[in-house]
Amino acid sequence: ARIEKGGHRHFMAKEIAEQPSVIGDTIRHYAGTREIVLPEPGLDFSQYDRVLLVACGTANYACFVAKYWFERIAGLPAEVDIASEFRYREPPIPARTLAIFVSQSGETADTLAALRYCEGRVDRIASVVNVAESSIARGSDIVLPIFAGAEIGVASTKAFTCQLTVLHMLALKAGSDRGVLSGTEMETRLGLLSSLPGLVNHAVGESAEVERIAREVAEVEDALFLGRGAMYPLALEGALKLKEISYIHAEGYASGELKHGPIALIDQTVPVVVLAPSDELFDKSVSNMQEVMARGGRILLITDPAGARKAGDGCWRVLTLPEIAADLAPILYAIPVQLLAYHAAVAKGTDVDQPRNLAKSVTVE
Numbered sequence: 172a173r174i175e176k177g178g179h180r181h182f183m184a185k186e187i188a189e190q191p192s193v194i195g196d197t198i199r200h201y202a203g204t205r206e207i208v209l210p211e212p213g214l215d216f217s218q219y220d221r222v223l224l225v226a227c228g229t230a231n232y233a234c235f236v237a238k239y240w241f242e243r244i245a246g247l248p249a250e251v252d253i254a255s256e257f258r259y260r261e262p263p264i265p266a267r268t269l270a271i272f273v274s275q276s277g278e279t280a281d282t283l284a285a286l287r288y289c290e291g292r293v294d295r296i297a298s299v300v301n302v303a304e305s306s307i308a309r310g311s312d313i314v315l316p317i318f319a320g321a322e323i324g325v326a327s328t329k330a331f332t333c334q335l336t337v338l339h340m341l342a343l344k345a346g347s348d349r350g351v352l353s354g355t356e357m358e359t360r361l362g363l364l365s366s367l368p369g370l371v372n373h374a375v376g377e378s379a380e381v382e383r384i385a386r387e388v389a390e391v392e393d394a395l396f397l398g399r400g401a402m403y404p405l406a407l408e409g410a411l412k413l414k415e416i417s418y419i420h421a422e423g424y425a426s427g428e429l430k431h432g433p434i435a436l437i438d439q440t441v442p443v444v445v446l447a448p449s450d451e452l453f454d455k456s457v458s459n460m461q462e463v464m465a466r467g468g469r470i471l472l473i474t475d476p477a478g479a480r481k482a483g484d485g486c487w488r489v490l491t492l493p494e495i496a497a498d499l500a501p502i503l504y505a506i507p508v509q510l511l512a513y514h515a516a517v518a519k520g521t522d523v524d525q526p527r528n529l530a531k532s533v534t535v536e
């Protein structure tokens with residue numbers, strides 16, 4: 172069937188707007204009230220000592236967020252690799268490793284080659300894919316579809332947040348299988364998860380506000396994105412989105428690395444997007460912001476109401492998202508990051524759905 176833009180100007184806008192609904196679908200496919208239920212043949216995380224997550228592009232950043240979740244929620248060591256590096260490095264793989272390949276298309280050549288390398292070397296191969304009848308799905312012992320629906324825009328949006336949603340639920344299952352997460356904690360976390368689509372809907376509703384800021388961002392040549400903890404991969408994703416579709420040069424950094432290089436670039440011409448919910452690392456992010464402001468840097472702070480109260484003064488712009496459980500923040504904060512790139516690209520008049528030199532699915536090396 173032909174997929175239409177449904178009243179939106181671009182597929183990317185449609186796909187951003189669809190996120191509350193498709194994230195809800197994803198949750199419904201895996202989450203019960205007390206447990207996470209995986210499709211046959213299932214996964215028992217008590218059998219693995221380590222997860223290896225491999226992907227390319229945006230899917231790789233989803234893996235990077237998942238590393239924080241597996242470690243923090245399940246106490247399970249997790250390693251992330253870029254498929255193009257992993258496949259040629261021929262890394263040794265310890266016993267009791269579960270490999271997880273994440274791919275929207277399920278056809279990315281490097282990711283598929285990395286999967287082939289793992290055949291016979293890991294205990295189990297799982298894939299998190301949007302296209303369930305894909306080469307990567309066929310090569311896996313267990314397929315975990317993300318249920319995002321067809322994604323047409325070259326820059327991945329809803330596939331990213333649905334990948335995150337599935338990976339989050341895998342981390343919950345891992346915590347439960349390994350006896351790290353109690354039954355009560357699981358129920359609490361599943362309850363929090365069920366409120367995610369509503370919060371995402373709120374963030375999508377801030378589009379007009381992001382657009383106003385994006386029109387100013389569209390004027391710059393360079394931008395920095397900063398985040399700590401699981402917001403660090405989000406900073407990488409924010410920079411990737413902006414450069415992909417608006418062609419503005421952007422770099423994502425772990426906030427703590429600011430002083431080891433990127434601070435040299437700071438002046439009023441380089442906006443710094445700080446992704447910082449008011450979590451236990453917030454004060455650290457505030458010090459980083461002060462370092463930027465002391466050098467005349469302009470900060471766009473993306474935070475929650477408490478964060479805006481504590482640190483909004485002196486910022487160039489503040490975008491406020493609803494308060495959310497710390498572990499779910501990366502999914503919610505993906506929305507303003509996508510909207511910022513989208514509206515900056517529209518303001519610049521670039522071809523949002525078909526950015527130059529990029530392909531939706533890279534099936535050749």
Ligand code: G6P
Pocket residue numbers: 227228229230273274275276277278279282325326327529530531532533
């Ligand atoms: C291309 C797309 C990206 C995508 C990456 C991985 O570069 O433009 O949006 O993240 O491939 O694709 P996959 O289908 O494996 O997720």
